[in-house]
Amino acid sequence: MNLIFLGPPGAGKGTQARLLERRFGLRQISTGDILRKHREEGTALGKQAEGYMKSGELVPDDVIVAMIESELAGDHSRGFIMDGFPRTVSQAQAFDALLARQAWPLDAVVLFAADKQTLLARLSARWSNPRNGRTYNALTNPPKVAGIDDQDGGPLIQREDDRAQTVAKRLDVYQSSTTPLIEYYRKAGKLLEVDALAPVDTVAHDLVHALHFEHAH
Numbered sequence: 133m134n135l136i137f138l139g140p141p142g143a144g145k146g147t148q149a150r151l152l153e154r155r156f157g158l159r160q161i162s163t164g165d166i167l168r169k170h171r172e173e174g175t176a177l178g179k180q181a182e183g184y185m186k187s188g189e190l191v192p193d194d195v196i197v198a199m200i201e202s203e204l205a206g207d208h209s210r211g212f213i214m215d216g217f218p219r220t221v222s223q224a225q226a227f228d229a230l231l232a233r234q235a236w237p238l239d240a241v242v243l244f245a246a247d248k249q250t251l252l253a254r255l256s257a258r259w260s261n262p263r264n265g266r267t268y269n270a271l272t273n274p275p276k277v278a279g280i281d282d283q284d285g286g287p288l289i290q291r292e293d294d295r296a297q298t299v300a301k302r303l304d305v306y307q308s309s310t311t312p313l314i315e316y317y318r319k320a321g322k323l324l325e326v327d328a329l330a331p332v333d334t335v336a337h338d339l340v341h342a343l344h345f346e347h348a349h
C-alpha cells in the first residue's frame with residue numbers, strides 16, 4: 133500500500149507513520165527527518181535547507197523533488213508512507229509524474245485534521261530522539277525518565293523549529309502552500325480524513341479501519 137500523510141505541523145503524521153511502519157512493514161519516508169539528517173551530516177543539501185527550516189519556510193520544490201526521487205530509487209520491496217511530502221501543488225504534480233513513470237499506484241491520501249490550539253500545545257511539549265525520529269510529548273506521552281529515550285537510553289531534544297514564533301510561521305505556510313492539496317487529492321478521489329485530536333491509539337485504530345488494513349495484510 134502506498135500512502136501520503138497530509139496535515140499541519142504537530143497533527144501526528146510522524147507518530148502514526150512510525151506505528152504503521154512497525155505494524156505493517158510500510159516504509160515511512162519523512163522529508164523532515166531526511167533533511168534534518170542531511171543538516172546533521174553537513175551535506176550540501178543540508179546546508180541549502182538549513183535557513184528555510186530554521187525560519188519555518190518550505191525548502192524549494194526542485195530540491196525536495198530531487199531528494200524524493202533519489203530516496204525512492206532504492207527500495208521497491210514494500211509500500212511507502214510519504215510523511216510531509218508533497219507540501220505544494222507543484223510537488224504533488226511532480227510526484228504524480230514520478231508515480232506514473234514507475235507505474236506505482238497511490239492508494240490514499242490521509243488528511244490529519246486538528247485545530248491550531250492543539251497543534252501549538254503539542255509542539256511546545258514535543259521531545260524528539262534525533263537518532264531515529266521517535267517523538268514523545270511531555271503532556272500526553274512522556275518518556276519514563278524526562279529527557280531520555282525509553283528505548284535507546286540516549287538524550288531527547290526539543291526541535292529548534294518548535295519555538296512558538298517558528299511554529300506560527302510553519303502553520304501560516306501550511307495554510308497558504310499546503311492546504312490547496314486537500315482539494316487536489318479530493319478531486320482525484322484519494323482523500324481520507326482522520327480526527328487527529330483523538331488519542332494516539334484511537335487515531336491508529338481509525339486509520340487501520342479507514343485503510344482496510346485488516347483485509348490488505
Ligand code: AP5
Binds near residue numbers: 142165217269272335
Ligand atoms: P517536518 O519535520 O515534516 O515537520 P511538520 O510537517 O511540520 O510536521 P511535524 O514533524 O512537526 O509534526 P507531525 O505531524 O509529524 O507530528 P508528530 O507525530 O511529531 O518538516 C520540518 C521542516 O522541513 C519544514 O518546516 C520545512 O522547512 C522542511 N520540509 C519538510 N518537508 C518539506 C517539503 N515536502 N517541502 C518543503 N520543505 C519541507 O506529533 C507532534 C507531537 O504531538 C508529539 O509530541 C507527539 O507525541 C504528539 N502527538 C501525536 N499524536 C497525538 C495524539 N493523537 N494525541 C496527543 N498527542 C499526540
